[in-house]
Amino acid sequence: MDQTTPASSPMANAADKAASISDAGPAAPTTGTPAFSPLYQQIKGLILQSLQAGEWKPGDLIPSELELAGRFRVSQGTVRKAIDELSADNLLVRRQGKGTFVATHSEQQVQYRFLRLEPDSGNRASQGPAERQILDCRRLRAPAEVARMLGLRSGEPVFEVRRVLSFQGVPTILEDLWLPGDPFKGLSSETLANHQGAMYALFESQFGVRMVRANEKLKAVAADAESAQTLGVAPGFPLLSVERVAYTYNDTPMEYRRGLYRTDHHHYHNELS
Amino acid sequence: MDQTTPASSPMANAADKAASISDAGPAAPTTGTPAFSPLYQQIKGLILQSLQAGEWKPGDLIPSELELAGRFRVSQGTVRKAIDELSADNLLVRRQGKGTFVATHSEQQVQYRFLRLEPDSGNRASQGPAERQILDCRRLRAPAEVARMLGLRSGEPVFEVRRVLSFQGVPTILEDLWLPGDPFKGLSSETLANHQGAMYALFESQFGVRMVRANEKLKAVAADAESAQTLGVAPGFPLLSVERVAYTYNDTPMEYRRGLYRTDHHHYHNELS
DNA sequence: CAGTGGTCTAGACCACACT
DNA sequence: GTGTGGTCTAGACCACTGC
Numbered sequence: 001m002d003q004t005t006p007a008s009s010p011m012a013n014a015a016d017k018a019a020s021i022s023d024a025g026p027a028a029p030t031t032g033t034p035a036f037s038p039l040y041q042q043i044k045g046l047i048l049q050s051l052q053a054g055e056w057k058p059g060d061l062i063p064s065e066l067e068l069a070g071r072f073r074v075s076q077g078t079v080r081k082a083i084d085e086l087s088a089d090n091l092l093v094r095r096q097g098k099g100t101f102v103a104t105h106s107e108q109q110v111q112y113r114f115l116r117l118e119p120d121s122g123n124r125a126s127q128g129p130a131e132r133q134i135l136d137c138r139r140l141r142a143p144a145e146v147a148r149m150l151g152l153r154s155g156e157p158v159f160e161v162r163r164v165l166s167f168q169g170v171p172t173i174l175e176d177l178w179l180p181g182d183p184f185k186g187l188s189s190e191t192l193a194n195h196q197g198a199m200y201a202l203f204e205s206q207f208g209v210r211m212v213r214a215n216e217k218l219k220a221v222a223a224d225a226e227s228a229q230t231l232g233v234a235p236g237f238p239l240l241s242v243e244r245v246a247y248t249y250n251d252t253p254m255e256y257r258r259g260l261y262r263t264d265h266h267h268y269h270n271e272l273s
Numbered sequence: 274m275d276q277t278t279p280a281s282s283p284m285a286n287a288a289d290k291a292a293s294i295s296d297a298g299p300a301a302p303t304t305g306t307p308a309f310s311p312l313y314q315q316i317k318g319l320i321l322q323s324l325q326a327g328e329w330k331p332g333d334l335i336p337s338e339l340e341l342a343g344r345f346r347v348s349q350g351t352v353r354k355a356i357d358e359l360s361a362d363n364l365l366v367r368r369q370g371k372g373t374f375v376a377t378h379s380e381q382q383v384q385y386r387f388l389r390l391e392p393d394s395g396n397r398a399s400q401g402p403a404e405r406q407i408l409d410c411r412r413l414r415a416p417a418e419v420a421r422m423l424g425l426r427s428g429e430p431v432f433e434v435r436r437v438l439s440f441q442g443v444p445t446i447l448e449d450l451w452l453p454g455d456p457f458k459g460l461s462s463e464t465l466a467n468h469q470g471a472m473y474a475l476f477e478s479q480f481g482v483r484m485v486r487a488n489e490k491l492k493a494v495a496a497d498a499e500s501a502q503t504l505g506v507a508p509g510f511p512l513l514s515v516e517r518v519a520y521t522y523n524d525t526p527m528e529y530r531r532g533l534y535r536t537d538h539h540h541y542h543n544e545l546s
Numbered sequence: 547c548a549g550t551g552g553t554c555t556a557g558a559c560c561a562c563a564c565t
Numbered sequence: 566g567t568g569t570g571g572t573c574t575a576g577a578c579c580a581c582t583g584c
Contacts, residue, residue, distance in 0.1 A: 038552080038553060043583065090546055095569085096562035097561075113545070199396045213544065240491065268491035271489075311571080311573090368550085368581090369582080372550060
């Protein structure tokens, strides 16, 4: 970043840098919308790139604000604002006195960040940990709908996993999920079965895939014969259907999931604001 | 706020003010946890008080940051951080060049902020506006569960409303809702029926009650005979049960609502992060 | 043009964690 | 004590809105 004159005022300096990142020409914005982007947004983008590139892995301590400020040639306040937003997006976690860390699904604290099913009485702690059972895991060519949801071409290899989650011995969730074959090369029933804790923690540690956000579509459906048997309910029993697409950095879809939840002793919790 | 010496350094000054707001005594914190609260949090609290007191009503322009900074004797940056958080909580809306406004449910933009049901194909705009039908509105003594949810004593007066929402002529949502009698004095079927737009907009304009956040519990249930007839489905048809408690400023519960959603052509949308 | 929110900087001090 | 993030201030300039 060329700095000709050390700048008379702070902002003139900052404007130079912003221009040097977004624009190429010396001046004269020809576009109707000059696409002005604040410096801190550009810094945010640079940090995001490092996260995507795996320069800092989940759980890692990233450089201090002052160090990043030096690296990017901006003030600490600007780095702070960038980290503020990344922290609000759950990509980074700040800990006063210690530093800023890359968020991870492995912390006990956020083990079930994406599982919104809760017992009607008591809390998650009181019902004990979920019991996981892998029913199936196979590699196959993506059916049309799965391919569409994962942004793949029909027929590209994917992994298909079927599993059951039970609480206090009661089978409660039956899920099918599909993962793109390339990033998850080597996935097997054994890998899944041998792992304790949330599945997304395994994806992080074994495949370097961090799920960042997800969209869900919920419907009420009647249990078919097979699902009913697996979940221990009568056919036709009302089940909560949860269809999820989960994304990693960059809004790349990395998982398509279809779940059937028993809601006779649990409910799906949601907070609106 | 007493300021003896104009302060040698900025922060010493700020610390004085913080102490003058939270503490009463001159010094010597006796409690084990001094309950340190940042200045901007205190400012946030003061702004919140003005909102609760109705000093600024939904849609109103509030004083500029500079003016508030002067009023509270803090810097603009501190007011800014307070407003940042209130804005993130959807209590205020900033508009560059114009000012900061009290958020409202009346804007077309956020008409359906709390309604998460979406058509399976197309979007909300394509299906046209919801058709609202009030089936019943009566004043009665709160049943035990309703009282519990609203933080009232059993038997205190509440309003009970039953309504149906239809999309493109298809009855899709059947809802019962309960409102505390005192704040909603004068509510009637006519009031509700004559109003166009979201119900929460009516609550704002007619009763000065602004809903700020809500918790929902979702379950899949089978339609009983009455619900089935109203919604035009067969008894036993799977419906999405949505139980909601909505809160105004101050986390005071102001509405308890139970809805049954048809999800054969719609789904409940949720974003996880 | 003035007024508003939005961005950026520089520097000070506080609260917290480790050593 | 040192280093980290957290808070606060003061001042400058940018981008947008409306007179």
